[in-house]
Amino acid sequence: PELDIAIGVQVHAADAAVALKPLEGWMSVWEKCSGNNGNLGTGAVLDPATLRQMKQEAGHALAVVTATPGKPVSYWAGAGWDKSGDFASADDWNLYLARFAQRLASPLKITLGSG
Secondary structure, three states: OOEEEEEEEEOOOOOOEEEEEOOOOEEEEEEEOOOOOOEEEEEEEEOHHHEEEEEEEOOEEEEEEEEOOOOOOOEEEEEEEHHHOOOOOHHHHHHHHHHHHHHHHOOOOOOOOOO
């Protein structure tokens, strides 16, 4: 039988910026690190076709997907830190995740022929 599984990203702070984009297949959390250590973005990207629901619950951003026997469930998880210089804000982090999801949805296909 099929099985529902959850993919989660923990939300540590009440003032964290949480973005849930089920139609695009990604979710993110952007929040302050302890002390003077900047801000950290965490997120997950998955195939929206497998998604049953996406929600924030019990201190987590959650994506519930349906696993079918004999078919792998794939997702990509990552993090970005504003002190790395790559992501200055939650908007930058969310744009990165949105573009990553777009690339997964439309992979580059190359056909080689004999010439």
